[in-house]
Amino acid sequence: MPIRKLQSGKYRVDISLGIDPITGKRRRTTKIATSAKEAEEIYYSTRRKFHNGDMPSVKRTAYSFSELVEKYLTLKKTELKSSTYSAAENIVNSRILPYFKNSTIKFITQREILEYRESLQKDNLKHTYINKIMFYVKDIFNLAIEENLLSEHPTKRIKNLKIKDAFEDDIRFWTPEQFQTFISIFDEKKYKDFFKKVYYTFAYFTGVRLGEQLALEWNDFNKYSLEIKVNKTLTKIKQGDDFLVTNPKTSSSKRVITINKKLASLLVKWKSHQKEGLGKYGIEQSEKTRIFKFDYKTPDRAYLTNFIKRTCEKHNLDIPPISVHELRHSHVALLINRGEDIYIISQRLGHKTTTTTYDIYGHLFPSRQKELADRLDELF
Template identity: 40%
Template sequence: MPIKKNKNGKYQVDISIGTDPITGKRRRLTRTASSKKEAEDVYYQLTQKYNRGQTLLIRDLNFETICELYLEDCKLHGKPNYHQNQLYLIRKHMANHFRNCNFKKVTVNDIKDYQRLLMDSGLSNKSVNNIMISLKRVFDKALEEHVIDINPCNAVKNLSIDNEQMKFWTPDQFKEFISLIDEENEFLFKTYYTVAYFTGMRCGELLAINWKDIDEFRQEINVYKSLAYFNKEIYITKPKTKNSVRRISINSKLLELLLTWKETQESIFNKLKLDYNDDVHVFQYREHPPTKDIFSRRIRTICTRGEIFPIRQHDLRHSHVALLIHQGEDYATIKERLGHASIKTTIDVYGHLFPNKQKETADKLNDFF
């Protein structure tokens, strides 16, 4: 048995655990015990654990290294915006706190203490949950790399979230908003917000469409990509889900508005001496496509000219759904138009906007009186 007594009176357990799959070098595990009996128990436990094929915690990677490995996975298998989001969360909220952590010794209580620390910092429950989800994935990476054999984050529950009331504009409110736009100097913005309101497209989808994606004959917009900026670089990616690839029908007035903008856009490109063709992005007005922030900020600016309350750019998508529900459209039609993965998603997000069916049922019972 590979147990020997040291000069200090303690016992050392030394076992072989095979060869390194990458270097081919032999790997060994050593442990120290206070007595021979304890050393025998340690040897037995390690041998049994190895023979059962369980993870031997032989790697000692620090938090920074694990994060680098995790972020590399995000870059390889996720969209650029996901990688950037995770990088931001790690640098801002985790790096300093876990810089010197010993993965093997982190307990569930340690993770709960960190969660409480985030809560005390004034972050919303939703933000805390997002950080905790990312932290769990970092620890999952440590698990995958054989640094730990259990993820302490798994035992920590998410915080409850109070759903805020969804904001949207009614058709009259949207008309009021559009009336505040200076059509001569802000025709781009009028076109953009009108397309967003009457199609329900996501910001990235709107920015990504080229003129070749608009079928004038069928009056459809072909949605199959999304655009985003990261570190001042443009990324064209697939939409949010496979169901987001879709064709959205538009009415003749919206098509007419788009074609009017196209003429204006071509004139702008000619003045800038830029090539103009069907590969140009629909809402482009200079050499490169604009960022979504430009359209977000302008909403607030326009609203200050009147009494209409400002909403987020994404709320134009919610406004489109409210408009469809007001027109009596069903869940299936709305799901298809928005590009949701399932009707359940549509119901979960927008179900509260539909008329109360209980009232309709109760009214029918009047016939029995």
């Protein structure tokens, strides 16, 4: 028994109260008693409170956070699309599990979770990304509630971080003049240069998501009606160079978009170039061939984004190097600037509702205040 008599004649009681949820180190408390009998009473009463869960700061369980995560990911693998599961697995394993890996779930309170979120903020992560991480934290504890491993959800009173003008700060896009500056450096006589000109032009003038672009096949392109069928998406598998073709992000993502005549002509020209180019790699072109394929590999996000950055630096272009996804933003900015209706823009982007479009791009729409003031002038 951890009771020791001191030189003063009093007794010191050393009581173990389980494991710290974050550090994994054992928690202990020390109390002083005036007699051996009192020391025993303190020891047994404290241990009894601990085992009964009557000590709010030290609740007992043997179920570890790591075990809960393993159960959670196993379940999600059967529920989610491969691409969605891969993203979830990456966030859980890289951002959440390392912090709580030594924890037991009943020890993790709202305080510990708020401290975890503060640690993410200290890493200067965007609030949108932190909220995404916290979604998975909450979802993991949802499973604990469903499995009756917890009686109260430790995150239920934790609200998302406020996203104030997040998109206004984060969205970057190219104006038509900036895009022309970038695209003008390509030499159409060079096979890979011509591919890049076609790809970036398509991305800028359609706003189609990267995965949707890379999944497009020649049978998705109708050169007579000038239409592109968007009905699948390409996702790179975590390890290796393989890709997985799945349904688009949402049901509304399945759509048909009309492209302009010059872009259609560029695609027709590229099809001829591609046939000859792939032939040198021993690849036969067919209607099932992906439109944006120039050799035996499929280009990915990193390759296409890094090329923009390298090109801007190499040619000293006086334009900001944006990402491939920001070409989608550029397309939206282009349409808004030309006065296109938000409903048409929403359909073109594959958004479920115009609300989604406005939530993301609302600040890009011109203010109607001046138009209102001008109409009021007519009443004078």
